[in-house]
Amino acid sequence: MEPHPRADTNTAPPAQQPGEAARQAECGPDDAEGGPEAQSGRLRFLDRAARRIARGVDLDETLRGLYEAAIPAFADVVLVHLREPLAAGEGLPAEPLALRLHSFAQGPEGAVIAASPGGAAGLVRPTVTTPFAELLLARQPVFGEVPEVEAVVSELLAPVASMPTASASAPAPAPASAPGRRLIVAPLYGRRHLLGTVALLRAAGRAAFTADDLLVAAQLATHTALGVEASMPSGHEASAADALQLRMLPSSLPETTGVRLASRYLPAAETSQVGGDWYDAIPLPGNRVALVVGDVMGHSMTSAAMMGQLRTTVQTLARLDLPPEEVLYHLDEQAQRLGSEHMATCLYAIYDPISQRLLVADAGHPPPVLLHPDGSGEVLQVPPGAPIGVGGVPFETWELPAPTGGTLLLYTDGLVESRHRDVWTGLDLLCGRLEAVAARVAPPPLDMLCDAVLTLLDPDARDDDVALLAARFDGFAPRNVAYWFLSPQPQTAGRARQLTRRALHRWGLGSMLDATELMVSEVVTNAVRYASRPIALRLLRTEVLRCEVGDDSPQVPRMRRAQAGDEGGRGLFLVDQLAERWGATLLSTGKVVWFEQQIPEEYRQRGPEAA
Structure with a gap:
């Protein structure tokens, strides 16, 4: 394969702007090319950057480590494009190439701020030319002035024009149309396959990159790619996690007289580790039914395994026909015996279609929501107790009316809480969505209601699993x-x-x-x-x-x-x-x-x- 065109290493960089020498002395890699002091500065910078990136335990922390290490010491804007979806294990990513943008820039007083567009605006589907494909396969960074890849680079940098201006002290990024040597593009390669690209951009008032900076960018890309890959489950672990999660959730819901049931479960993302959310419906004597939803804190195989043990414990306790507070008490004891540092939230309710009453006990879980027969939504006032696993805390059972024709929704916090909104805002949105559906169709079919509720989710901000259980009260004459x-x-x-x-x-x-x-x-x-x-x-x-x-x-x-x-x-x-x-x-x-x-x-x- 022919080497890709690069900048002439003998080309002299432009003259420095006022104040540039002070920043070079502090940051290291911004120094003029050549000389023992400049090389020593680059080595110190790479050592700090590698340690900062390696501290990341998940995708967000790994990328933030890159941004904080590179801005402003090496660049003013960092654009990371990761394949969507990110492939785990041995499998190849899906085609055609789709890249999700993650971008950061220098904000006020030098702080690193997020500037990533959400939704479809953050998804880039570049036109992959043969030279650009060869660039990716060669695993080598290049300057933005390389003619063969200029078209694709302009597509990758298109969001730069809409990014917020940093601050008066931090100059705006160079125009995306002609970045020249103020841009370096490097592929992100893990151990098995391409994960995406990283673009490093310097502002117009700053010295351009040099040939030695290509080596620095290559090292940054390598450390970042390995960190991103480490944050994803391996192919074997991912498949085992998926199988474990499916095995431990109910394959079907019981058909009982007096109540109709529907459920949904959504994992956080394809690259997320398996979570600990679960739901269940357990028939009880007298045509009653126990409705359960729980969430083990954390995302790991350990969380999923603990979830399976707690769900089995709940099923055993339910069949003893214990009152809700007793079920949570014994579940809390079992969680402590498991010896895990993980805690869990759980809501346990018993619906009696004959008395048309609901008994509810809550262990730190979000409150249930009731859609009344008249189409109004209500967040049931059930005081939450301590989470499962705390130990030594009493639980209480609350008796509530369960009107015939009403619909009870139990859910995990991933439905109403995200990075962009708190639980109470999410609950208001949930009640509003239920009322809107009931206004169109009365009473709304359970499957329609569940699907409508899930449209509340923001795919770009959702970082938690969602378990949803809906119960329509038919009652018993x-x-x-x-x-x-x-x-x-x-x-x-x-x-x-x-x-x-x-x-x-x-x-x-x-x-x-x-x-x-x-x-x-x-x-x-x-x-x-x-x-x-x-x-x-x-x-x-x-x-x-x-x-x-x-x-x-x-x-x-x-x-x-x-x-x-x-x-x-x-x-x-x-x-x-x-x-x-x-x-x-x-x-x-x-x-x-x-x-x-x-x-x-x-x-x-x-x-x-x-x-």
């Missing part, structure tokens, strides 16, 4: 519920059969009477044997007929095969044969044994209202 408390006495089974018979006659389900009476009698008889407090009997009529019998004994019944001479032991066998489904749920206060039967087709066609 009281006429479809029959509920009794019965004393644990020998005659209780007969009383339960009598009450069941009345309820089924009232609902027009006489054809199900014999089988239902038999199963109710068997389950209640078993509860009477072990209970010391009143037994709860509940019948629920939906698409199926569900019977629940609760008592205070923690002993869960097991089906066994009765011998020919045994007088008992056949109750659960009969339930297993007659019911569509059955099971037992262990609670903190005892247990619930339940069974379900399919309601006859003619009744479902007629509907519960006709009955």
